[in-house]
Amino acid sequence: MITALAGGVGAARFLQGLIKIVPEKELTVIVNTGDDIQLHGLHISPDLDIIMYTLAGIVDEEKGWGIRGDTFNCLELLQKYGYETWFKLGDRDLATHIHRTSLLKGGLSLSEATSKLCQSLGLEVKLLPMTNDKFETHIRTDKDTVHFQEYLVKRSAQDKVIDVVFEGAEKAQPAPGVIDSILNADTIIVCPSNPIVSIGTILSVKGVRDGLGKTRAKVAAISPIVGGAPIKGPADKLMQGLGLEVSAYSVAYLYRDFLDVFIFDNIDRREKKRIEELGLQAIVTNTIMKSPRDKVQLARAALKSVKSR
C-alpha cells in the first residue's frame, strides 16, 4: 500500500505516472485543503479537484487545472452581476462545486463528499482531504493578509510575502483514514508540491508529522524545486518570504525529521552531498515531467528508491 501527500498540479502529474505502474486501489492520496475557498456560496477545493480531474483524465492538461474544453458562460454573467471573477470557474467545473456544496449542506463531511465525487468520476484511488475541518492558508503580505487563492490567483503572487498563516490549523483534526494510511502504508511518497502551502499544510494537521516519524513505511519525497525555482507556482516567493533558501536541499531540510529518501533533479546534483549530510538517501534523476513517459519514469524511480534502500 502506498500513501502519497499531495498538493495540486505537480502532484497530479506525478500521480498520473504512478497509477500507470501500480493498481489505483493500492494508492491513498492525502490532499491539501488549505487552498479551499468559499466563492459565490460554493465550496471549492482546488487541489482535490486538480487531482480528481487529472486522474480521471479530464483535466485541462495545458493549464493543469479545470476541465478540458470547458466553457465560461456562467462566469461571464456572474461578472455582470458584480462578482469578482478572478477565480476561473468553468461551467463543467461548476457542477463539481455545486455537487460538493450540496453534499456538505446535506450533512456529509468533505471526506464523504470527495469519495462520492471520485466514485462518479470513476476513480479507484482513495483521495482523502487532509482534514474535514476549516483550514485556510492565508498570506501576510507587506500590505495586508489575504486568502492564499487571492494572493496567488487574484494578485498573481506579486506581493511581497512576510508570513504564511494556517488559519484553523490548531483545531483541525485529520480526516478519517489520514493517520491510519500513514501508519499502515508500505511506502509514503511526498509528491513534488509546494513545501509550504501544499505539503506544509498537511504536515501541520494534528498527528500527521508524528505519524510520518512513527510509520515503518519508507518515506520518499520528490523536490518541487529544480535549479533554484519551482516548476510551477509561487514556492520560491513563499520560501524567500519565510527566510528559506530556495533549493532542493532546503526542501529536504524541511522534511528531514521524517524522510528516508529525497529525489531531486539532475540539474541540482551538486546538492547531493549536503542532502546526504541530512542523513537522507539522495536520488538524482530527471524530475521534470513533460511527457507521459517522464511521469512514469519518475514514479518508477520513486518506487525503486524505497525498495532498494
Added chain:
Amino acid sequence: MITALAGGVGAARFLQGLIKIVPEKELTVIVNTGDDIQLHGLHISPDLDIIMYTLAGIVDEEKGWGIRGDTFNCLELLQKYGYETWFKLGDRDLATHIHRTSLLKGGLSLSEATSKLCQSLGLEVKLLPMTNDKFETHIRTDKDTVHFQEYLVKRSAQDKVIDVVFEGAEKAQPAPGVIDSILNADTIIVCPSNPIVSIGTILSVKGVRDGLGKTRAKVAAISPIVGGAPIKGPADKLMQGLGLEVSAYSVAYLYRDFLDVFIFDNIDRREKKRIEELGLQAIVTNTIMKSPRDKVQLARAALKSVKSR
C-alpha cells in the same frame, strides 16, 4: 402608474409589448413565485427569471425561457454526478440562481435579491415577487402530490390532476410594495397567464384579492385561454382537474369579483354575451402574440380599454 400581475411566458410576451408604449419606470409587475423550487442547493424562481430575461432582451425567444444561446455543460456533468436534470439549467442561467441564492443566504429578501438582479440586467421596470415567504404550488395527481415543476417539466403535465394545493399560502405575507402597488395604481392589468397556478397563486396571497376589490384603479385581464385551450402551458388540464370549464368565460368568471374589463380573442367572440353578463366590459381583439407588433397592439388595446371606460 400601471401594475401588472404576471406568471411566466405569456405575461412576459405581453409586457414586452407594454414597455414599448409606456416608460418602464411607470410599470410595477407582481410576479408569481409559486413555481419557485430549490434544486441542487440553488433557489430558482422560474417566473421571475422569464420576466427578467424577456424584458432584458436576453430570453431564448423560441422556448420562452432561459437565456438565448446558453450552453448546458454544467448540467451535463451534474447528470454524471447523479442529479436529476429534467429542469434545464443553462450555464448562463446558473449565474442568476447562484447570485440569487448567495444574496438570500446573505440575508436579503427575495424582493431585494430581485431588485439587484433587475438592476444588473438594466431593467427599469419594478419586479415584485408576490411574497418573500415560502409558497409552493403542489399538484395532487391521481397517484401522488408533487411540486408544480415536477408535474409540469419532469412529467410533462401528463398526470391526471385531482387538486392544486398552495403550500404556505396561509402564512405567506405579500412582499413589500405588493399591496401598495395595487391600491395606488391607475391601471391594473392581469396578464394572459395561467389563472390557477400563476394568477391564482398571486390572488391567494393575503390582501391581494381584497386590494384588487378596493383599488380605484381600473382592472383589466387578458384571457390566456383562446379557443378553449391555453396558448402555452397546462392551464386546460389544471382547470379541468378543478372541474372548471376551459374557456375565456371561465377565466373571466374566476376574476369577476375584482375585474372591470376582460379582453379575449376574436375566436371566442361568441362568449362576449356571457362575459358581459358577469358585469364586465368585454373586449374582443387579437390576443395571439406572434410578432412584436402583435404584442404592442395587445398592450395598446389593454391600455385603451381601461381609459375608454
